Amino acid sequence: MRAAIEHQPLLQLYQTMLTARLVDEAEVELTKRGAAHFHVSGSGHEATAALAEFLSPDDWLHCHYRDKALMLARGLTPKHFFDSLLCNDDSSSHGRRMNAFFSDRELHLLSMVCPVGNSALQSVGVAAAVKDRATHPVVVCSVGDGTTQQGEFMEGCAEAWREQLPVLFLIQDNGLAISTSTQGKLLYQQVAASSFCGVPIQRVSGCDAVATREAFQAVIAEMRASRQPTCIVLDVERLASHTNADDQTVYRSSEAIEAARTSGDPILNLQQTLLDGGVSEASLSAIQDHVAIQVAEAQNAALNGGKPSVSVTVKQPIPIELTHPSREKRGAEASGELTMREALRDVLADHLQRDPRVTLFGQDIEDPKGDVFGVTRTLSTQFGERVKNAPLTESTIVGVSIGRALAGERPVAFLQFADFLPLAYNQIVSELGTMYWRTAGAWSSPVILMIACGGYRPGLGPFHAQTFDSAMAQVPGIDVLMPSTAADAAGMLNAAFLTARPTIFLYPKACLNDPQHRTSSDVAGQFVPVGVSRKVRSGDEITLVGWGNTVNVCEQVAATLAESGAEADVIDLRSLSPWDQRAVISSAEKTARLLVVHEDNQTSGFGAEVLATVAEQARVPVSMERVARPDTHIPCNFANQLEVLPSYERVLTAAARLLDFEIDWQEPEPEEEGVYFVEAVGSGPADEAVVVCELFVQPGQTVQPGDVVASLEATKSVFELTSAASGIVEQVLVNEGDTIAVGKPLVRLQLDAEVETTDACEVTQAIAKLRRVADKKNLAVRTKRTEHRAFDVGISSIAIAQGSRIVPNEELAAFQPDRGSTDISRRTGIESRRWICQGEDAVSLAAKACWEVLDQEQLIVDDIDLVVCATTSPQVMTPSMACHVLSQLSGGNAETSIQAYDINAACSGYLYSLQAGYDYLQSDPEGRVLVVTAEVLSPLLDLKDFDTSILFGDATSATVLYGEAHCDRSRAWVHRPKLSARGDVGQTLSVPFLNDGYIKMKGQKVFSEAVRSMISSLTRTCRDRGIAVDDLEMIVPHQANQRIIDAIQSRVAPRVFSNIRHHGNTSSTSIPLCLRDVLPNSRRGQKLGLCAFGGGFTFGAGILEIN
CATH class of the missing domain: 2.40.50.100 (RNA polymerase II/Efflux pump adaptor protein, barrel-sandwich hybrid domain)
Structure with a gap:
């Protein structure tokens, strides 16, 4: 005999169950008359409402779509269901979700899933997050019997048991999965089955609400104490068809349907139990009347609800500070401290240290292994259980992490290889990407999913070398990032934490230990705005766009093109969702040629999206191609792998086609035999x-x-x-x-003898020789200026003033205990240089040079219309050096009024000044411009620094530029120099203020940049003038270092002038110092090429034609 019933709790339960039934009946009627289009019945499942009595506000529920009664008992109102049924603006999803799926953040009702098994892993993730909270919360995961055959459900049960998590798996077994009978087909239905994936099972009749209530009470109490999972199988009857689109009479007999309604209706059974227990029929009738009125009022209110507006916003909005390019804070690559692998580890460590909500979950990420690539090494030692190994199942890793995120944590999930993404695809596409949108922003799942990806390394193959970046970028609601450098990896991972949006962070394994693109150790402060690309290299003839591994390929191709005079814009997209459309379109409009390079398949690859967007939005015609992996798989044979992936040869060939270049491929020199x-x-x-x-x-x-x-x-x-x-x-x-x-x-x-060896990883790369096809017509570029006749500009002879102290190598070698004077000359080509003495400074030397050139040209200062002074070493910020010099030339006469200003372009300053003077004389053909260079660098040298102290000398120069009206007095005509610059924060080359430190320089990086940029600038300038570099009589480069001059000479045919031996590097004065010697010995009609490279970085080139 059952003990005396508790009237009040059961009456409340009866009212809730009856409300759910009447809501069901009203929904059926609304659907029949066309006001709604879809309906799912919960009739027969109402006894689950008994669970709510024993749950606290801190408990969490992941409900089944037949759980109307349980959700009503938890706190949803009848109007919630009608709002959802009608898909109106008051529904929890604002009309976005199918109407049988609900959520409520305040009630801890998690957003119900449509791929039904997904709820199990999310529930486990929530339980992992809340298990140790003081109120001992439990998590309810309610499913149907058919769902228990889903892999995600089984994985959820297994993980709950492995980790002993307080999840109640509530299986509502009505014997049907839509039309398919499940009787005798489920694991837990075996007679001997006392557990399911390790989780203990209790069986209860859901047709008996009282028994169900008693079972729930006991189980919840036990779970709060044990903190372990439990499974309740609730045997119920489905009293209606699956949905309004289903007719159960097709697959169920009328006798079975009638039997279910007669004996399996939990509401009728509870009603009889209440009557038998002494509750009057009048009391039950009063409840029935009250519920009917309540449901009718809710229905009418919902019918008057507003229509939702369409929303295409699938991602949580983030502040402009997280997306604006000006907020980027890159690490210093030149410091060379951390590889990408180390930078990622340190960023993770920083966030683990600062935010207790951060957890890491993935295969093999605990010490001592610390991830198969070492990305998480030392982190589990430092942070214990917050860095945890996952079971060998990608769907569990992602699903559990989503649950943790829903519970308020900041999980970072790891997949070992992108090739295993398909195993988690359901969780990513159906849950991670939809959560914010489908709940109208009520819920978000800020999971950072970190995945090693890509090829270009031996030992990989079809399941260890893919990227899947296109497939991920096609998922709405997820940020997709792929860095190619350590600095980007650190900055982008920090950004992913700050956005609190679901993020797929693909990091190329071939870049993890790249020593060429390290970053500084201050990773906590590094930041890369979301959706902002990185300009790797600037050019104006072709745009190369890549991401991940292909950025390095694009850089190699751009370097080869530059050697032939074609400068490329190289853009590292970095972020695929969102992606920097503005930067790519702007560059493509500038160059009129676009080449996109990516590792993923060609068909439906992300490159197609880039090209399509440019085709739709560019304001000028753009010739476009893409280089991608053919629609095939990636072989393990390394040479074959490189042939399949975008290679240097394939990308250069495509670029050559766009640029109308021909390529001669030459085989490298064979290795020494034997x-x-x-x-x-x-x-x-x-x-x-x-x-x-x-x-x-x-x-x-x-x-x-x-x-x-x-x-x-x-x-x-x-x-x-x-x-x-x-x-x-x-x-x-x-x-x-x-x-x-x-x-x-x-x-x-x-x-x-007679031994042959093979190397499976040896791949030789052919050498490319490019030449431009002369008879091809280039595309018109929007930014190309309309040709017009420019006024001629002439240049005078050059005057020089140098420091009076001669400093030989022997004197400087005394400060270098391990170096001698020959080491200096061997390294630099310099034997001596001139420094200022006491009483000399940059202004006095510059004024001396100016007086000399004015005397040579038979001019006075009042004949000058503009003074431009190039200087890297101003004595003060204001007045400018140009004004100081002007004061010297005018004898302090304040009435002398001439335009005067400084230019700081470091060693390129002379060319920058020539361009400024040239442009001025286009507006005033009768004018004269005095170009001054003033460089006194010896006070800024650390005599113990071998990289800088041996290089620099002190010298100034003065040149007069003549407008066309006075060109008959000139030594040569000046063609307008072509200039450029690339931003740098001074980590490679910097010159401080006087008394504020010393010149710092990283010589090797400067060397490679100087050679490349000077040759490419000169090649481009010659092409603009319609000539080739070989047409020049002589090249006069900035005298930086004899090794740089020799490197230029090895790449060009004309003689390259050098006088660095007894002057050293005099910065912007070095070119005029050469011209002082070159111009008097040049013949009419000869063309001289000028080229320079300086800190900043600045570079430029110009042409003089002897008059």
Whole structure:
């Protein structure tokens, strides 16, 4: 016999269940008359409402679509259901979701899922987040019996049991999955089944509300104490068709339907129990009348509800500060402290330290392994359970992380390879991307999903080398990012935390340990705005767009094009959703040629989206191509892999087509016969360098294939490197403790006779020689100026004033204990330079040069219309150096009124000043411009710094530019210089104020930039004048370093002038210092090419034609 019933709780339960039934009946009627279009019945499932009595406000519910009664008991009103049924503006989704799916953040009613099994993993994630909270909350995951065969549901049960999480899996078993009978087909239905995936099972009849209530009470109390999962199988009857679009009489007999209604109606059964327990019929009638009125009023109110407006906003809005390009704070690549792998680890550590809500979840991310690529190494040691290994199931990783995010945490999920994204695709597309939109912003799931991706490394193949970036970018509601450098990786990961939007963070494994693109250690302050691209390189003939691994390919191609005089805009898209349409369109309009390069498949690849957008929105015709992976899979053979992926050759060939270039491919020089090099290898595809721990061979030793040559340490492990050939060790090329790049030789072997060796990873790259096809017509570019006749501008002879103190190398070598004077001359080509003495300064020297040129040209200061002074070393900010010089020239006469200003373009300053003077004389052909360079750098040198102290000299110059009316007095005609600059914060080359430090320079980076930019600038300038570089009589470059001058000479045919030997690097004065010697010995009609490169970075080129 059942104990005496509790009238009040059961009457309240009866009222709730009856309300759900009457709402169902009203919904059926509204659907029949066409006011609604879809209806899901909960009739027969109403006993679940009994659970609400034992739940607290801190508990969480992921409900089933037949849980009307439970949701009403939790706190939803009848109007909620009608609003949803009618898809009006008051519904919880503002009319966006199918009307049987609800959510309420205040009630902890999670947004119901349509792919029904997804709720289990989210519930587990919520439980993981709330398990240790003081109020001992539980999470209810309510599903139908058919759902229990979903993989996500089984994974959810398994994870709940593994981690002992307080999840109540409430299975409402009505024996049907729409029309399919589930009887005897479910794991938990086995007679001996006492658990499901480890979770203990209790069975209850859901047709008996009293028994159901008692079971719920006991289970919830036990779960609050044990904090463990439990499964309740609630046997119920489905008293109506699946939906209004279904007719159950097709697959259920009339006898079965009638039996269900007779014995399986929980409301009728509870009503009888109440009557048997002493509740009067009048009391029940009063409840029935009250509920009927309440439901009718809710229905009428909903019918008068407003119509929702269409919203295409699928992402949570973020402040302008997170998207504006001006907010970017990049790390210093020149510092070379952290690789991408290390930068990602340190950013994660910073957020774990600062925000207790941050957790990491993924396979193998705990120490000692710390991720298969080492991205999370040391983090579990530092932060314990907040950095946790996941089971081998990607859907669990993502689904659980979504649940944690819904509960207020900031989870970071890890997938080892992008190739395994399909295993989590359901969770990403159906849940992660839709959550904000489908709940009208009430819920968000700010999961950061970090995934190693891409190829370009040996040892990969069809399931370890994909990117899936296009598929991810096509998912509305998710930010998709892919950095190519350590600085971008740090800044973009910080941005992902700040946006609090779901983010897929794809990081190319080939970039993880790239030593060329490191960043500084201040990663906490680095930031890259969302949706903003990075300009890698500037040019005006073609735009190359890439992201991830292909950025490096684009850079290589741009460098080759520059050698032939074609400068490319290289854009690293960085962010695919959102993506920087404005930057790409602007560049494409400028260059009229666009080439997009990506690793993903060509068909439906993201490059197609970029090209389509430019085609739709560009205001000028743009010739476009894309280079992508063909619609095939990626082979493991490394040479084949590189052939399939966008390669240097394929991208350069496409660029050449767009630019009307022809290419001659030349094979590289063959390797020396009879010699074999044992080269460094990594332990994994992300390794760029290894450390030589121990060497096991020495010169003269004989080795055989398989003999251990060295012990190497990589990111994943310490391993032994063996020889692939037999021979005698001729030379050991490294020492123990050295760090050596992967692919570089450690040991040189003299091979045994008739031995052939092969290297599966060896790939040779042909050398490209480009030439422009002269008879092809280029596309018209919008920014091209209309040709018009310019006024001629002439240049005078040059006057120079230098410091009076001669400083030989021997004097500077005294400050370098390990260097001699020959080291200086060998490195720089400089034997002496001139520095100022006491009583000399930049102004006095500049004035001296000005007086000399005025005397030479038989001019006075009042004949001058403009003074332009190029200087890197102003004595004060105001007055300008130009005004100081003008004061000297006018004898302090305040009545002398001439335009005067400074230009700070470092070593390019003379060319910048020539352009300024040239442009002025276009407006005043009868004018004269005095161009001054004033460079005194010796006071800014640290004599102990070998990189800078040996280079610079002090010198000034003065030049008069004549307008066309006076060109008969000139030594040469000036063609307008072509200038450019690329922003730099001074980490590579910087000159401080006087008494505020010393000149700093990273010589190797300056060297490569100087050679490239001076040649490309001069090539471009010559092309604009309709000539080739070979048509020049002589090239006069900025005298930076003899090695740079020699490098330029090796790339061009004309003689390259040098006088650095006894002057040193005099910055902007170096070109006029050369012209002082060159102009008197030049013949009429000869053309001289000028080119310069300076800090900033600035660069430019110009042409003089001897008069």
